[in-house]
Amino acid sequence: MIRILLALLSGIALGLAFEPVAVVALLPISLATLLWCVRHQRLRWSALLGLVFGLGFMLTLLFWLRVIGVDAWLALSGFEALYFALAGAGLAAVSRLPGWPLWSALVWLAVETLRGAWPMSGLTWGRVSFATIDTPFERWFPWIGANGVSLLVVLCSAVLLWCLQHLKERQVLAGGVLSGTVLAVALPWFVPIQSTSDERVTVAVVQGNVPGSGDDLLAHYREVTTSHMTATQELAERVAAGQVDQPDFVVWPENSTAVDPFRDGSTAQMLSMTSSMIGVPILVGAIVDAPDDRNVLNQGVVFDPVTGAGDRYTKHHPVPFGEYIPYRQHFGTENFGRLAMVPRDMLSGTGVNPLRIDGTEVADVICFDVAYDDTITAQVRHGAELVAVQTSNAMFIHTGQIEQQFAISRLRALETGRTVVVAAINGRSGVIGPDGTVISAIEPRTRDVLVQDVQLAAGVPPSMVVGPWLGRLAVPLALGAALFPLLSYRLRKKKASGSATSEDPESAVEQGENA
Known part of the structure; x- marks a missing residue:
């Protein structure tokens, strides 16, 4: 005993x-x-x-x-x-x-x-x-x-x-x-x-926040998208006024648009207008319809103000029973009512190459992907100079989950020798240096934009x-x-x-x- x-x-x-x-x-x-x-x-x-x-x-x-x-x-x-x-x-x-x-x-x-x-x-x-x-x-x-x-x-x-x-x-x-x-x-x-190079970029991180208690993104998904667009447009006005440096690109979080921007006309139009106003690419977290229309993809999509949609990263590790239903034919929603909240399965991505954003090679990971080695290792070994973590976590905003995930992001910065940029819907967003220190951050449950000059990295550390x-x-x-x-x-x-x-x-x- x-x-x-x-x-x-x-x-x-x-x-x-x-x-x-x-x-x-x-x-x-x-x-x-x-x-x-x-x-x-x-x-x-x-x-x-x-x-x-x-x-x-x-x-x-x-x-x-x-x-x-x-x-x-x-x-x-x-x-x-x-x-x-x-x-x-x-x-x-x-x-x-x-x-x-x-x-x-x-x-x-x-x-x-x-x-x-x-x-x-x-x-x-x-x-x-x-x-x-x-x-x-x-x-x-x-x-x-x-x-x-x-x-x-x-x-x-x-x-x-x-x-x-x-x-x-x-x-x-x-x-x-x-x-x-x-x-x-x-x-x-x-x-x-030391994996740092002489190259530097300026990155903007947008945290648009979620109305109300902050933990029900689906109930306010249109407002969340509008908030991120408005915050980016306000940033463009501040840049034009000389109040803040022009970023090389902007990072939005996972689920910053919960509808397919390629099929929803109003979202596509607002994205085009916003990217034109800021004048630089925006890495958007989007839920995109799969080609078969029966499933969905959780993607980071690069929207360029001139050429439009470019490189994409698809989440490698969707959450079982949260983003897809394993063996769906055996778990009918008529027997398990809660599974009706996941009407379509989220498919897994397989990409191993970093995103190219305005000439910078960026390793993109989405939410829980940051806890898996393969998602980051492959992209770093293929030349990523910076790591971007797009996450929602709104459902867990009142819990310790956001702190656990942010700690993992800090360790990934150390492991890769790269700056890690974390963009969350309403927390915890920030910029983490290659040594694991938090350079700058946005308070949870606030609407804010962070603009930070960061150092890029070259080479592959032994850890990879x-x-x-x-x-x-x-x-x-x-x-x-x-x-x-x-x-x-x-x-x-x-x-x-x-x-x-x-x-x-x-x-x-x-x-x-x-x-």
Whole structure:
């Protein structure tokens, strides 16, 4: 019961290490506690401990999901907790191996990789690396990416546990290992990666706001579009009066037009007039009808004042049951009335090239895309000089979700070595420097325009290669390490000369120090 209680409390503690609470000291403590709970335990018991830990963690982390429905919050948290049951069993399986701290870190990263890929493109929310903003770990992002930082955080937590367990009997060794770990974490602060170029651009970010309580965009979608157009036209007047610098391009948020601007005549006309007034391209977040008319696309579309619509980015990772209904034929709206709110499925994009906006290569990501590595990595490797995050988040404006997502955007700036421009409907919008610092921002639930001169970047930091490969390699390595005690038992049993044994595979894992 003590282990169950500790597993639950450590899961809650890990959730509190993320925004908006952000007690980052709880990050290594919670992970080290979980590792202690499952160490040398039976696999089924460790899976239960992992499940309890996962429930505490996900219910805390995803508390903001209650605005959609308590049932959605409980269902998603419960499903995601199953991955931590797998992690608990895996951590127990490798806990007796030589070098178990490293194997434990690999098991954790392998489960994070699986959780972020399956099913339906997975859920990456809650990767431990996403809680490391404003900590010494953040400086590792341009070197080893989000996957590498998750690996490093769990490794350091496991080393901390090892040092505590051996502090009395091996004081010198434990002190040396702990000192070496601290030095390794601090190393990137002394060897920074510089990806900046000599080129600069001036970017305008428009936050048009949502009327009323601010969380019902669909009820005011026409007003939201008009607000962004009016704010941009007011910016054009200020530019003409010499009150503010002329931007090179303007960024609007996701869902700044919830109707297809290519089919809605009034929206198309207003966009044309607005882009002509400001005299520079506008990156518009638009819901566009798919060619088959039965589905929709969530796109960032470049509108040029001279040539009209240009490059487009289509959201890679639509939200299951929120933007499309998986297996729609089995989830008829006649049985699940809430699904009627999603009458058409949002299709996934596949583009890997950055948008070209007035000569600048811009990596565009839309809302939850920012939490997935593939959306940004591919565009940076194809020459992106700047990152733009278009997001709505109006539904979550009264929750901690906007702070969690903004923290991820800050870490992406560090990881890519690029300036990140965040445009949100009503918060949180801002400009983030390549070092993760917030250069300028707009207060949530306000209507404002931000104009900022920013530096572009060139080259591909190591994280864009190292990070993805760490995730790919972690899965087979962790699987092999977890199965090693069982395989060793099988080999010993096979070599045994006719002697019967009552040892079962699970007990072999428990007694794996002899393996």
